[in-house]
Amino acid sequence: MAISCRLNDEQVVFAAEPYELMIEVLRERLGLRSVKLACATQVCGACTVLLNGRPVSSCCTLALEMDGAVVQTVEGLGDADHLHPLQRAFIEESAIQCGYCTAGMMLTAAALLREQPRPERAEIQRWLHGNVCRCGGYAGIVAAVERAAEESGGGGGGDGSGA
Numbered sequence: 001m002a003i004s005c006r007l008n009d010e011q012v013v014f015a016a017e018p019y020e021l022m023i024e025v026l027r028e029r030l031g032l033r034s035v036k037l038a039c040a041t042q043v044c045g046a047c048t049v050l051l052n053g054r055p056v057s058s059c060c061t062l063a064l065e066m067d068g069a070v071v072q073t074v075e076g077l078g079d080a081d082h083l084h085p086l087q088r089a090f091i092e093e094s095a096i097q098c099g100y101c102t103a104g105m106m107l108t109a110a111a112l113l114r115e116q117p118r119p120e121r122a123e124i125q126r127w128l129h130g131n132v133c134r135c136g137g138y139a140g141i142v143a144a145v146e147r148a149a150e151e152s153g154g155g156g157g158g159d160g161s162g163a
Contacts, residue, residue, distance in 0.1 A: 005066040008076030022058035022066060023047050026073065034074040034103040038132075045131030048104035049073050055108045074103035077110065085152035086110055086144065095144035097135035105131050109145045118149055 004013045007030070016025055026032045026049065035058055036046035042057040049058045050072040051065065078084035086106045089095070096102050105128060112119055112127040119127070124145045133141060 001064065001067075003063060003067045005068065006070045007066075008072055016063040016066075018062070018064060020063045022049065022051075022056075022061045022063050022071075025063040025066070026058060026071075032073045032075055036100055036103065038100070043130070043132070044101075045104040045108065045128075046101055048107050048131065050107050050111060053111060053114065055104075055111050072107065072110075074106050077106060084110070085148040086113075089144040089148040089151065090141070093140045093144040093147055095137055095140035097133070097137045097140075101131055101133045101135075105133070105141055109148065112145070113149055113152070117153065119145070121146065 001016055001018065002013060003016050003025075004011065006012075012030065014025065014029055023035055023037055026035045027037070035049060037059055038044045038046040040059045042060040045057070047057055047059040048055050050056070050070075051061070052069050078087050083091075084106075086109055090102065090106065095105075108127055108131055109124070112124065116123060121142060124142050128138075128141065128145075
């Protein structure tokens with residue numbers, strides 16, 4: 001089946017089988033290695049991407065769901081020349097340890113900041129509860145989200161919804 005979607009601000013078209021998962025297409029066919037497979041059961045958050053602006057587990061979402069959608073991976077947040085406020089804050093707060101959870105944490109945080117530009121610490125923790133950091137860097141991650149909210153005036157940057 002031909003799938004057409006807006007991926008990281010670019011229109012892409014690819015073929016997918018009805019049983020293929022979003023993570024398989026993103027990593028193997030489209031080369032987006034930030035999307036990590038860890039649990040394959042929708043509990044760790046390493047595979048989180050934004051689908052129409054909402055965080056989803058790409059390990060349990062069919063690639064067919066991408067058809068006509070706006071999809072964002074961490075590659076779509078910013079780049080080395082133009083860091084997204086979350087990317088900058090994660091660096092400045094030393095919130096990146098091994099890096100396995102980082103992309104999913106950033107995308108979940110970006111969705112939070114779009115919905116709630118000035119979240120309280122408890123709200124940040126609630127949103128990130130489905131993202132596991134095996135290094136235990138939660139304090140730095142929460143501090144990074146707080147910093148990004150302060151520095152960006154809340155907004156969270158690109159919304160992944162195509163709007």
